[in-house]
Amino acid sequence: MDESNSARRPRVPFAWLLDWWLxxxxxxxxxxxxxxxxxxxxxxxxxxWLGQRLHRETARLEKIYGRLDPATLAPxxxxxxxxxxxxxxxxxxxxxxxxxxxVLQSFLRGHEASPDDQKIVEDNxxxxxxAEQARRRPKSxxxxxxxxxxxxxxxxxxxxxxxxxxxxxxxxxxxxxxxxEAAEAALAGLAEASSLGHEPVLVLQLIRIAVAEAQLDCIRxxxxxxxxxxxxxxxxxxxxxxxxxxxxxxxxxxxELKHVDRFFLMTERGQGGVYAVGLTGNIGHRPAxxxxxxxxxxxxxxxxxxxxxxxxxxxxxxxxAPFARRPSGAKAWPRATRARWWEVARxxxxxxxxxxxxxxxxxxxxxxxxxxxxxxxxLRRFRLDHGAYPDALAALAPRxxxxxxxxxxxxxPPEYKRDGAGFDLRARGAGRYxxxxxxxxxxx
Numbered sequence: 259m260d261e262s263n264s265a266r267r268p269r270v271p272f273a274w275l276l277d278w279w280l281x282x283x284x285x286x287x288x289x290x291x292x293x294x295x296x297x298x299x300x301x302x303x304x305x306x307w308l309g310q311r312l313h314r315e316t317a318r319l320e321k322i323y324g325r326l327d328p329a330t331l332a333p334x335x336x337x338x339x340x341x342x343x344x345x346x347x348x349x350x351x352x353x354x355x356x357x358x359x360x361v362l363q364s365f366l367r368g369h370e371a372s373p374d375d376q377k378i379v380e381d382n383x384x385x386x387x388x389a390e391q392a393r394r395r396p397k398s399x400x401x402x403x404x405x406x407x408x409x410x411x412x413x414x415x416x417x418x419x420x421x422x423x424x425x426x427x428x429x430x431x432x433x434x435x436x437x438x439e440a441a442e443a444a445l446a447g448l449a450e451a452s453s454l455g456h457e458p459v460l461v462l463q464l465i466r467i468a469v470a471e472a473q474l475d476c477i478r479x480x481x482x483x484x485x486x487x488x489x490x491x492x493x494x495x496x497x498x499x500x501x502x503x504x505x506x507x508x509x510x511x512x513x514e515l516k517h518v519d520r521f522f523l524m525t526e527r528g529q530g531g532v533y534a535v536g537l538t539g540n541i542g543h544r545p546a547x548x549x550x551x552x553x554x555x556x557x558x559x560x561x562x563x564x565x566x567x568x569x570x571x572x573x574x575x576x577x578x579a580p581f582a583r584r585p586s587g588a589k590a591w592p593r594a595t596r597a598r599w600w601e602v603a604r605x606x607x608x609x610x611x612x613x614x615x616x617x618x619x620x621x622x623x624x625x626x627x628x629x630x631x632x633x634x635x636x637l638r639r640f641r642l643d644h645g646a647y648p649d650a651l652a653a654l655a656p657r658x659x660x661x662x663x664x665x666x667x668x669x670x671p672p673e674y675k676r677d678g679a680g681f682d683l684r685a686r687g688a689g690r691y692x693x694x695x696x697x698x699x700x701x702x
Contacts, residue, residue, distance in 0.1 A: 329405025346392030393449030421469030437484030448625035458513025507621030
């Protein structure tokens with residue numbers, strides 16, 4: 259009977275483990291406390307050591323770029339509304355009524371005239387007129403509050419659309435034989451691009467480049483198919499010079515440095531940020547996330563330190579033209595290597611560096627195209643004064659160009675040769691993403 263009851267008694271799973279725990283729980287507790295103490299000591303030492311390194315790296319960068327506070331990105335002096343070109347450009351952008359798809363289809367048609375182009379111009383006549391008036395204003399400030407999460411940032415799609423509308427207007431006027439009116443629209447587009455010149459946000463600088471390049475395409479067509487006056491050509495030369503400075507990618511990279519530095523600091527303080535939001539959601543409204551943030555602070559600081567070191571190096575490299583990076587001993591663009599899952603600080607590199615490398619090259623592509631446009635306008639001005647194009651670009655300096663520009667990819671001036679009554683102008687790129695930037699064949 260006892261044996262049968264014993265056979266029916268249910269066995270407790272892992273009973274031996276439970277018995278072992280009950281016999282040794284004091285020792286286990288001591289081991290766990292010791293491990294916790296070791297973790298806290300390692301965490302405290304790592305946090306202190308990384309904090310000191312972070313402080314030294316921040317001080318080094320602040321000697322070069324000023325305080326790493328996005329509030330310092332705003333212009334030091336306010337611009338009067340009556341002088342503010344950006345204020346009117348914002349109004350013109352708000353007046354655009356065309357959708358991006360219609361403008362895209364217009365550009366895909368290239369030089370072919372279309373009733374849709376005329377409709378785009380008519381629907382946006384007021385926006386174009388406001389933009390053409392805005393270009394007469396001497397200063398620009400988009401009034402973005404970079405110290406307050408980029409408050410008052412304009413609608414980016416509208417800014418981009420305005421630039422495309424101005425380029426379409428230029429083309430429509432050119433098709434109608436109105437060369438000076440076409441130039442007026444292109445000048446307004448270049449003025450819109452230059453108004454973004456001091457805005458330290460990567461996306462705004464990419465929009466600046468896109469808007470300017472759309473107008474440069476129209477200027478090429480203007481020289482190919484029209485006969486703009488000497489006064490118009492002089493205005494184009496001034497507008498191109500205005501768009502040359504500041505360098506779009508340098509100001510964007512410094513802006514990225516200061517913006518992302520703020521996000522890391524917010525993450526460390528439990529106020530939201532790049533890494534913390536990805537790990538815990540909107541931690542600004544979750545007090546329970548504080549223990550996680552406190553424990554992970556050394557990892558956050560490691561990522562922050564890695565970012566500052568790499569970004570400082572990238573900005574230094576970006577200031578050197580691509581052609582100067584290739585010889586032995588020259589600065590070279592650092593390549594992002596694939597980070598392993600446990601290399602937390604390097605995970606950021608794998609996402610961050612390739613995008614910045616492409617942005618860096620886009621900035622130098624823009625300089626190369628701008629150089630070619632500068633030279634082309636100077637050549638046409640030379641022809642108006644002398645009756646024919648020069649045999650070499652050196653003849654353009656210093657009257658029409660302060661100096662002949664050097665292509666950032668080759669270290670040489672654009673390739674130029676006379677071709678009958680016109681000329682050929684080529685700017686070649688040798689970057690990772692570009693093999694040839696443009697070829698201007700002007701037949702007149």
